[in-house]
Amino acid sequence: MLIFEKSRAGRGCTLFPPCDVEPAAVPEKDKRELELHLPELSETEISRHYTELAKKARGVNDGFYPLGSCTMKYNPKIDEDMAALPGFTEIHPLQPISTVQGCLEVIQTAEKYLCEITGMDSMTLQPAAGAHGEFTGIMLIKAYHESRNDSKRKKIIIPDSAHGTNPASATMADFSVVSVPSGPDGCVDLEKLKEVLGDDIAGLMLTNPNTVGLFDKNILEITKLVHDCGGLNYYDGANLNAVMGVVKPGDMGFDVIHLNLHKTFSTPHGGGGPGSGAVGCKAFLADFLPSLMVVGEKEKHFEKPKKSIGEMKNFYGNFLVVVRALAYIKTLGKEGVPEACHNAVLNANYMMDKLKDIYTMAYDEVCMHEFVMSLEDLKHKTGVSAMDIAKALLDNGMHPPTMYFPLIVHEALMIEPTETESKDTLDDAIRVYRMLYEEAQKNPEKLHEAPVTMPVGRLDEVKAAREPVLRYEWK
Numbered sequence: 001m002l003i004f005e006k007s008r009a010g011r012g013c014t015l016f017p018p019c020d021v022e023p024a025a026v027p028e029k030d031k032r033e034l035e036l037h038l039p040e041l042s043e044t045e046i047s048r049h050y051t052e053l054a055k056k057a058r059g060v061n062d063g064f065y066p067l068g069s070c071t072m073k074y075n076p077k078i079d080e081d082m083a084a085l086p087g088f089t090e091i092h093p094l095q096p097i098s099t100v101q102g103c104l105e106v107i108q109t110a111e112k113y114l115c116e117i118t119g120m121d122s123m124t125l126q127p128a129a130g131a132h133g134e135f136t137g138i139m140l141i142k143a144y145h146e147s148r149n150d151s152k153r154k155k156i157i158i159p160d161s162a163h164g165t166n167p168a169s170a171t172m173a174d175f176s177v178v179s180v181p182s183g184p185d186g187c188v189d190l191e192k193l194k195e196v197l198g199d200d201i202a203g204l205m206l207t208n209p210n211t212v213g214l215f216d217k218n219i220l221e222i223t224k225l226v227h228d229c230g231g232l233n234y235y236d237g238a239n240l241n242a243v244m245g246v247v248k249p250g251d252m253g254f255d256v257i258h259l260n261l262h263k264t265f266s267t268p269h270g271g272g273g274p275g276s277g278a279v280g281c282k283a284f285l286a287d288f289l290p291s292l293m294v295v296g297e298k299e300k301h302f303e304k305p306k307k308s309i310g311e312m313k314n315f316y317g318n319f320l321v322v323v324r325a326l327a328y329i330k331t332l333g334k335e336g337v338p339e340a341c342h343n344a345v346l347n348a349n350y351m352m353d354k355l356k357d358i359y360t361m362a363y364d365e366v367c368m369h370e371f372v373m374s375l376e377d378l379k380h381k382t383g384v385s386a387m388d389i390a391k392a393l394l395d396n397g398m399h400p401p402t403m404y405f406p407l408i409v410h411e412a413l414m415i416e417p418t419e420t421e422s423k424d425t426l427d428d429a430i431r432v433y434r435m436l437y438e439e440a441q442k443n444p445e446k447l448h449e450a451p452v453t454m455p456v457g458r459l460d461e462v463k464a465a466r467e468p469v470l471r472y473e474w475k
């Protein structure tokens, strides 16, 4: 039942004191046309309503949640405690700068650590999400070419395995996208890459390990080829779990990078909450970074970089996400960061190895932090699709993996266990995946009906995407 349907006129829980300031004049054009009709409920009812909703949702605290390319790992509660400190939560972006020196130090220190982890020289924490970071990074590349009066460079190369936000970001920055196919090994096809290189190329956007969970062994050659033709290399570091503390994108030949602090660095995500798409770059691009940057040692203040591309977000980004990231890095330390990475890779390989005798792996190689299975064969033989298996997993107490992505693998299930799961949890998941495989052979009909234990069954996802109902119509 929707909260609107529970509303009863006259019920409520907040009594505001009479207004003791002059009401501000609202320009006619900004006034609502319809009455603001909010639901009226008591505090008890509101509290119960949201608790009920929370029980229907699944999150990392409910169980295994191996959503590939999303890194749904457990976020240590201490990071949440740090982000809840009043010195961080009760500040205002316009208060005197001398009173928030500690917060500026948090920003500077987080930038320093993230630069160290990624092999970059400068970093901005302003962008609010991964895609926002991509757009920022591509704008840096654009500003660089413009500053050299190199106006021919209108194309960005993106492999066909890329995350969908990559071509979207490049297009938004007014570039056209050149797609390069992956070879049979799942990595960039070098010959095909060479064919598209030229003096019209602004740069390359790459995820490494890529979205099929493989580390591109030719990475140094790829980035050199792009540099040799005058282009820059952009690293989509949304999923840094696979390399953090072990390899630096800066050493792989990348000039610009974005990170998803809300995947790798301890901010819970999903549902559109605040995120941070931190963007790092090599020194020669630092002058183009968004305004404002924190500078200074003793008296920290903000400065606009010389040739800044401008503001990407109001004020300084989602600051509390940065606090969590810093707390995360500091609690893990120099040994803990690579250890988390190793365990993420180990867990993915363990699961892959225990499933590959029955499920077809898209690429039968050692994987990084995630692996992709193709259920094409299974669907052909039994009629059971990746969607059926995913839905049946819900009935078995686990969240499905990412489905039907990356697009280059048919009937794809993309599993990212993350480092925060125990061997027991992985063994249990392996048992369930194997059991469902058996079920697909014996009883495929049953799997078409799944899920049967959830608050809702199969939803019409296409209709939901094409005809979203975003507004309640009061009767």
Ligand SMILES: *Cc1c(COP(=O)(O)O)cnc(C)c1O
Residues within 6 Å of the ligand: 069, 070, 129, 130, 131, 132, 163, 165, 207, 236, 238, 239, 260, 275, 277
């Ligand atoms: C999640 C992800 C993004 C986009 O991040 P958002 O914060 O959702 O905008 C980009 N690239 C890759 C590889 C990702 O996994």
